[in-house]
Amino acid sequence: MFDRLRERPVLTAFLLGLAAQILFLVHLGHPAVLMFDEQHYVPAARVLLSLDHPVNREHPLLAKEIIAAGIALLGDNPLGWRLFSTLSGAATVACVYAILFQLCREWSTAVAGALFTLWNQMVFVQARIAMLDGFLGLFLTASVAAMLWAMHGPDGGAVKRRLALTGLLLGLGVAVKWAAVPYVACAGAALLFLRARDVHRAGRPWRDAVSAQRQRLWTDTHAITALLIVGLVSIATYFATFAPAFFYAHDAMTFAQLIPFQFEMWALQTQILPAHPYQSDWWSWPLILRPIWYFYAPNNGAWRGVLLIGNPAILWGGIVAVAACLIQWWRSGNGPALGAAGLWIGSLAIWAIIPKSLGFFYYYYPSAIFLSIALALALRPLAGKRGHRFRTGFMLLSAALFVYFYPILSAMPLDGERAFTRWIWFRGWI
Template sequence: MVRNWGVVAQRMVPPIQGGPLLGWVGPLLVAIFGGVLRFVRLGEPKAVVFDETFYIKDAYSLLTHGVERTMLGNADNPIADKRLITGNLDIFQQCAQPVDCASFVAHPPLGKWMIGLGELLFGMTPFGWRFTAALAGTLSILIMARVARRMTRSTLLGCLGGLLLALDGLHLVLSRTALLDIFLMFWVLAGFACLVADRDWARRRLIDRFGGAPIGELGPRLGLRPWRVAAGVCLGAACAVKWSGVFFLIAFAVMSVLWDMGARRALGLRQPYRGALSYDVPGGFAALAVAPAVTFMASWTGWFVTAGGWGRNWDQATSSGPLFFVIDSVRSWLNYQTQVLGYHSGLEDYHPYMSEPWQWPLLLRPVSFYYPSDLPPSACGAGECSQAVLGVGTPALWYGAAPALIAVITWYVATRDWRAGTTLLGFAAGWLPWFYYAIADNRTMYLFYMIPVVPFMVLAIVLVAGLILGKERASSGRRAAGAATVGAFALIVLINFGWLYPVLAAETITQAEWWARMLMRSWVTAAPK
């Protein structure tokens, strides 16, 4: 018999401050604020920005043919890009056979399908191909606020988390650009949020099934866990955007099992680890291994059901009956994935804005997404004008995250608090693997690879903010001082973001104003002419 069952239950699932209504209204308002920043002037610049030239064409090809096919033009041929903007969509090369049009692509299709949805709804225009990126960025702010609220049990801290994510410059730029990374971040954050919700759900289920009754050695079976299945689908979707989603999938699967063990131990079971291995791990395998695999494979449906995909070998696959079709199709698909792996391992081409992972947290080398050199003086009313999109995080936020992460490490070592450990795991899963590629493969990499990690940087700041604010029973003076400190930090981030905004969102300014916002010489490859 477990004594003081109510105390045990409250410790396992603490109440959240504020009612459910406020818990939704606050995060929604923060998300609307972030959405305004992302959707206003979304069609600017009216040009193909950085690697949009690849993904918007692949997305349109998926909509039209179900697979990526070769199109007229490339990064060195602006004529095709101009034709895209003017609406002339007759941009596929003429092919004798579908296989002649097959295009080798290095990333799975889901992110490009998501870009294609915007093109389907709003046309092959800058607004159209950036629409779903802005939508994913806005929704991620809402998810950030809700998951931070659940982890801290504070609506105020949850809204702080959403606000800080909304004010990150790198998040803003990628939310306004048709690249894949914002979708990777969205699905990783969504999967993480589902697992945090599953943690609460599983603990409530354990409490409800016992309620102080005699407990066996292993505890109960929890049955179907919908939040964990949803997490598996989301993390599978992350892998279906970019392969690097697998780092988070593995880390979070292990994390979920450890949470199950901890829940059964907190319940007072004699054999909590055996109970988790017997009852929770099999379902966890289905949710966090089978569901992601099915989701990943489903994203390739267009490749399997059409003849024009890279390495498809359609004629051979259809020559000997249904069973051979399946076997040969899978064999061809696996061979394609091997080629993709080899491509990523050997990607060593020089790029003027490439950087190393140890440089990323300090923002030493951001990426210039857009900088036209032919703006007339009339564009800004000065002798020299600039219009830029610089892929860089908000320095006040990123430099604040560094000591926050150190504080969270200290907190975790001292207390083993699950929130600190989870935040550190998410950060490590998205950052540390790149060190291997930098050292072993000398791979070409960019600062924006950090975007899936930004939510965990924000979480670190939110957790430290909670420590600074103190508990509700702390003295009013302590609470006031803590609120002033946290509020001052948020205000500094807001001011810093506002100062950088013109070079994040392609506003036309004088070149002197542009230079003033280049905080480090390393932010510029060469002085513009």
């Protein structure tokens, strides 16, 4: 069975996504009330369905439009609120497989990365709540997969179409949350860096890096053309998602207001907010110092909890994996290892720079996904029986920790008000 799947990467990605989707759907209706930031986004989606007036003006519309689509499809209930979050989480798992398969062309490494993504716990929790970050994670990982696909296009036409897809996905990411904006710039920087690296290795003039001729990556495509495709498509996609705002019954958007509204969102995004009990600094997220209880209360006849907490083996082990990837690159020029480490470092550095008055652990969501990629690549070079046993043992430990935390990830019935204490390793986890 596995031998057949090794030869069918698309089917493998589909099956991994399907398995994740089934897991995310189990008891999706619990809790049966709005939890944590669903209290902001589900009401905004309801208003958006009615096209009455603008609400939740500090964020673009796309994620709320997607939540509204789930409500329209399945009703104003927990399944309707969270349906498309589950689909985005499942697709994220498949996208991680696609990224790794394109990086190393190894089925087992790609599957391992997808499983780490499924077991890292943050994807599981965000796939079962109607918040923005699950959609952001999907569009970012899908854009990375599309960019890699474009790198190896057989001709200029295929490359341009795949670059347009990359721009589309990045634009959708920005339309979910402005935190995706730096990734658009990083896509362009990666293209220029890899082109410059190739011409340097070949001993060619630096100006050849932008040429469409004799290119190993993004073949038959001028660098300026590639940058324009990604940039213009992402911008057009972003603004297209504001279409419903032009049809509000009250305070409808006009074309003259579209650009000024972006400055209004910026002001709302950068305003000084009051302290929050779950706020935390960006440097603390990799250490899991302050996870977030999305829910802990009696519901449907039992105490239930939903804790956004990363899998300790994957999040802590992932930091070691990033260091290992950097060492691999330094010693052997391993490009995929540098790319994986760069994704994690860059995704975290964004939050060190962005002028936000408060930070929260869920901002680490894309970085946690990229850790799964780094882990898979860091474990890849281990050889021999000891290496194989270590890889297997680490994966089993990751899976076991996911099972251990599962009751407070999935809002399972607990045996009392103080039941949560069995999962509290540190005081900051309360």
